[in-house]
Amino acid sequence: MxxxxxxxxxxxxxxxxxxxxxxxxxxxxxxxxxxxxxxxxxxxxxxSKDVLVEAYLRRRDGRWRGALAAYVAERPSAAERPLAVFDWLEEWFAEPDFRGCAFINAYGELGTASPAVAGAVRDHKAEVLRYLHGLVRDAGAAEPGPVAEQLAVLADGAITTAAITGTPAPARSAREAASAVLKAAGVAQR
Amino acid sequence: MxxxxxxxxxxxxxxxxxxxxxxxxxxxxxxxxxxxxxxxxxxxxxxSKDVLVEAYLRRRDGRWRGALAAYVAERPSAAERPLAVFDWLEEWFAEPDFRGCAFINAYGELGTASPAVAGAVRDHKAEVLRYLHGLVRDAGAAEPGPVAEQLAVLADGAITTAAITGTPAPARSAREAASAVLKAAGVAQR
DNA sequence: GAAACGAGAGAACGATCGTTCTCCATCATT
DNA sequence: AATGATGGAGAACGATCGTTCTCTCGTTTC
The missing domain is CATH 1.10.10 (Arc Repressor Mutant, subunit A)
Known part of the structure; x- marks a missing residue:
């Protein structure tokens, strides 16, 4: 080996x-x-264990965002891609081993004690926000920054709610809310 | 003693x-x-430690929801109370010892191993949802159920995002999103 | 073929965990 | 004043943690 x-x-x-x-x-x-x-x-x-934990988080970050981006990129029009994020979340929530956000969980457990873990978690959330910002901008939002932040909050909320309740339903709630947010921001929805 | x-x-x-x-x-x-x-x-x-952890969570649940409800109840009109939830969150996020949601953190750490902890966390989230449902209904939403679920997702997302980024700003993002959700649901906003 | 090396299995180490036990001082009751 | 129950301080216990060390064995290199 x-x-x-x-x-x-x-x-x-x-x-x-x-x-x-x-x-x-x-x-x-x-x-x-x-x-x-x-x-x-x-x-x-x-x-050390700390190094292993950080490596686990950073590899998961890359794979997780890669899977999300691959799913979303299949949508033909840029206007529907922001909402596709929540469709992907719903599929993820339905997987049997879904247990919430690995980064939020790790941060709650080790954010105080391990700066390396806290850094990996913050980097992940920043990258997700950057990705959402691109989606929202390409969908035609006049001010993509605030909209992307709202979508990020919705995604994180859906993940934690789904983990605790054990159902994929929060993805649909978040999607509906995201739809309202996008409409208010002047992004045309189908 | x-x-x-x-x-x-x-x-x-x-x-x-x-x-x-x-x-x-x-x-x-x-x-x-x-x-x-x-x-x-x-x-x-x-x-046992498990019993102590559950007692800690259940006492915190009562106090946390009590403080939120007391803050929101000061708003004179029922129509503005749903958004007041996010104002309260913003004040909470600014407290120096804010470290995210005690229930989400405990669930990530012990949800798999301790049914008692998992139950306390689920009970807390269910009570918060029930409370939001009442606020949304009293604000005049035609279908309070889905709206309350969307607000719950926004609140949880704001809490976790604020914990990781270390700023109270996600409360404002969530409030904006909640405003869009309420408007889409036909609840008049000032 | 011998010597040096690398890696695997798992024992060992010191620390810390949740939990229980020992010892002793304190106090109310007879 | 003697007795018995109560509770505090902290040692003790077995388990487990992260980490290191020992021992052995197969491989490689001269």
Missing amino acids: DTTEADGRLLDAAESLFYEHGVQAVGMDRIRTASGVSLKRLYQRFP | DTTEADGRLLDAAESLFYEHGVQAVGMDRIRTASGVSLKRLYQRFP
């Missing part, structure tokens, strides 16, 4: 375990068992 | 420590030190 494969297996194990059970509830030994990578190699690649 | 005072001091210590650092990061010994209540008495009143 070469280094890149070991990294992948470690991050796969870290992601599924940390996301499902929370970070503090999962010990390094459990990641070793789940990944099949020895403890020695684990600490060679990620010299 | 009688029983009710011991309970109060324990819950005060639990609330400030759990809320600031997260539940798993705070040991029972630290609660003993902060409260000045002996470990023996602590376990007499709260026979």
Whole structure:
């Protein structure tokens, strides 16, 4: 097993375990068992749990935004793309292992204690906001900044509400609210 | 020190420590030190950490909703009360010890492991939704249910976004979005 | 073929966790 | 004054944490 494969297996194990059970509830030994990578190699690649947690979050950030962007980009017209975000959220919420936003969860658990984790979480939210800003601008909003911030709030609210209630319904509520926001901002809806 | 005072001091210590650092990061010994209540008495009143965490959440639920309702009730007209919720949020976000939603944070940390905690969190969110439903109905919305759900999503999103970015600004974004939602629902705004 | 190395398995370490127990001082009751 | 219950301070317990170390073995290199 070469280094890149070991990294992948470690991050796969870290992601599924940390996301499902929370970070503090999962010990390094459990990641070793789940990944099949020895403890020695684990600490060679990620010299502390904090580093592993940050790497998990940063890889998840890239994949999560990539999946969202790929879904949204399939919509032919720029005007409907902002609302497509909430359609993607609804599909995500319905997945059986959905457990809320990994970044919000990690921030609540470690935001106080770990600056590295707090930074990764803030970077993720900033990138999502930047992405939404582009969508809203391309959809023709006169002032994309405030609208994008409102959509970001709606997305985060939908994620946490869906996690706690256990249903995908909040995605539709958020989509309706987003529709009202876009209409008020002068973006034509179909 | 009688029983009710011991309970109060324990819950005060639990609330400030759990809320600031997260539940798993705070040991029972630290609660003993902060409260000045002996470990023996602590376990007499709260026979396990799980019970203490649930009690902390349920007391905070009552106080939090009480403070919100008291603030909103001061608005003279029912039509402006739904938006007053977001004004209250903005004041809360500006408090120096604001660290996001205690319930979302606890759910992310313990929702998988502790049914008692998960139940307290779900109860809190259900009560908030019920309260918003009353506000929206009294403001004259034709269909208060969907509107209340949208406001609940906005409130949760504002809380988490404010916690991560560290600014109270998301309250204003959520308020703007709520205004658009209410207008679309036919509720007159000033 | 021998020597040096790298990696895996898992024991070991010190710290800390939730929880219980021991010891002793205090106080109300006989 | 003697007794018994109560509660506080904190040691103790077993478990588990993150991290390091030991031991062994297969591989590589001269």
